[in-house]
Amino acid sequence: MQIYNTLTNSKEEFKPLNNNTVLMYVCGPTVYDLSHLGHARMGLVFDIIVRYLRYLGYNVNYTRNITDIDGKIVQKAMELKLTSEQISRYYANAFSKEMQALNTVSPDLEPKATDYLAQMIAFIEELIATNHAYVSSTGDVYFSCQTFKEYGKLAKKNINELLTGAREQVRSQDELSKYKRSPIDFALWKVCDIHETVWPSPWGLGRPGWNIECSTMIKHVLGETIDIHGGGEDLIFPHHENEIAQSECLHHKQLARFWIHNNFVNVKSQKMSKSLGNFTTINELLGSYSSDTIRLFVLQNNYRHPVDFSPSGLSAAKLAINRLVNSIQAIDPGITWPDFLKPKINEPNYNKFLPTKSQIQEFLNTLNIPTDFGQNFQLEFEEAMNNDFNTAIAISKLFNLSDQIQTSPDLKTKQNLAILLKIYAQVLGFTLVDESQKVPPSTALDLVNLIIELRNLSRSNKDFKQSDYIRDKLLSFGIEVMDSAKTTWKIK
């Protein structure tokens, strides 16, 4: 299994530190607004990583934090005259629902910054005690970047260049830099006096800096060294760089062995972002496209390359998904699925128990799948995924399989290959639910009216045999028809 590591800018063989257990932490959302496609991409990329690692048999501890301390949350709360907690709870909830609607596996742990204040303060105190941090004349606490000689190793930045860059650029921060020993030092604790959302600390009322929460929660939830740390590419600098600095200064241990970063969703080759206002929310998207469609659209691209958002791209993905859904119809409806493959969508956390390779293999052995094709398929699928999660190739194998199903002359082969397709689509998180015959309520109303109209046509033709048949049939569906001057109906 090769994974591209941002730390070394190269693909490396992945092995967890401790046997079979993978400790994985992903930077989650700051909950102050609805999420957009870009957040969905982050969710989907790490969803695939968790799914596939579990498929390989790893015991993955998937932790994704919720940032519920942030100036933007405070600002929104003031605008709406609500508390920060109300705002963050609302949007954390919305995010969780959206991620579920996208059929992503839920994190095992979802720590919130507000639950780790004491630990953050202790963390900062230790950094001060070891001279990696200092209290400025304003009372704010800063991390002293120059005490960490490896500062810049993740983002490949040279500390001197950062210093010159900062001097030229951050003119608006002149005020601030007077209190910092170095312009690149970042805040660990900021004192402030907005009543609503401040916490007491040895340095006075205030809020923790953004970077300290992840270092602290990783330490307390997962440990001092984790296997995988992930997030969006824009977090590399300064956020992840700063996490490394804080944690490694304190623990003298590597914070994360593999750093995985996903690229962005672009709109007309410009980054989709809140600040540019060119975003489409996940909810809007889910109104027009299924989770499978969105998933295909995202996963057809390499996760380290930008995806260009376009309605035509999504429509293409929608049609493509149809082909897989149609091929699945070849499955014998009488098949008995093993427990681990049964849909358990109504159970909470159903998707945490993902089938492993060996479970799938055991089941496939009971079927009579032509070994030449079936085994090649699995090998090629895994070869693709083992190469830094090359979902584009893995998906193309799904379409190859679909072609095999359609062109195979033998019914049993068709059925078995369709089972193979369904299982491996599931490994990639596709549901392949056939939604083509889902009748929306408004259409149901139109249908009843159409049948009443046709029945009235029979009645006016004095074809009472047919009109009675329709009335009885409708009644058996629970729809009572009443003929007066005008025919009416109601649900009985």
Added chain:
RNA sequence: GGCGGCAUAGCCAAGUGGUAAGGCAGAGGUCUGCAAAACCUUUAUCCCCCAGUUCGAAUCUGGGUGCCGCCUCCA
């Protein structure tokens, strides 16, 4: 300015030394009372430009052009 990335058919996109995956659109066909859907077949002598290394390059090296991201909150 520094660092990083990208440039492949009409469109999206994988491939990073051995002769171009996959999806959409297009073309032809099967099916069909008509229509639609579905399915099948087919579609790049070539991978931004120039020079070089090599038996062999889209893939490596050097140079150039264009686009994007990070360096400031952002997945």
